[in-house]
Amino acid sequence: QKEVEQDPGPLSVPEGAIVSLNCTYSNSAFQYFMWYRQYSRKGPELLMYTYSSGNKEDGRFTAQVDKSSKYISLFIRDSQPCDSATFLCAMHSGGYQKVTFGTGTKLQVIP
């Protein structure tokens, strides 16, 4: 079993929909949680970064972390065709530890 599990999708939604992307993890030492967005033939780019449990909002994006359930989410409000990409969750335990990634969820927003 992988340390980080993520549904690969694909997830297809109409423009304007609210999108929910999720990851579960097994390592209770993880404290730092990230969401990356990756467009086709590009490298992943950091979208959201959170520490420990709680919510963080940035524009149309909200990241949620529930450490008690070992579950993290990314919500996208008013989704746009330009949001069509693969979204990867990532996490690490702080200090000098390596970053572990989920396999990514492919999202398609249909105009």
Add this chain to the structure above:
Amino acid sequence: DARVTQTPRDKVTEMGQEVTMRCQPILGHNTVFWYRQTMKQGLELLAYFRNRAPLDDSGMPKDRFSAEMPDATLATLKIQPSEPRDSAVYFCASGLWGGDTQAFFGQGTRLTVV
């Protein structure tokens, strides 16, 4: 605009040939990662360096892969001999490590071994 630069972007090679991928991390970053991405496995960490010293290369097949940082501006990943199963996109990422760590990725090298 600081960015991680990887070369080449695409590489097609025959089985058994040596492949070298290069990465220029963002100036000032002290940590460099090599990842491999496939549809099946997603992003897998191959190796990472802190202040040019290898910290963990347990994700790398040791018999054919090697990673080095000859200086602070260059990281290399070498495969010798290459095999078709090595076909993947290889990403380099760099970061300034501490508690609040963010990894910045290059555009990747798409390797095809035929």
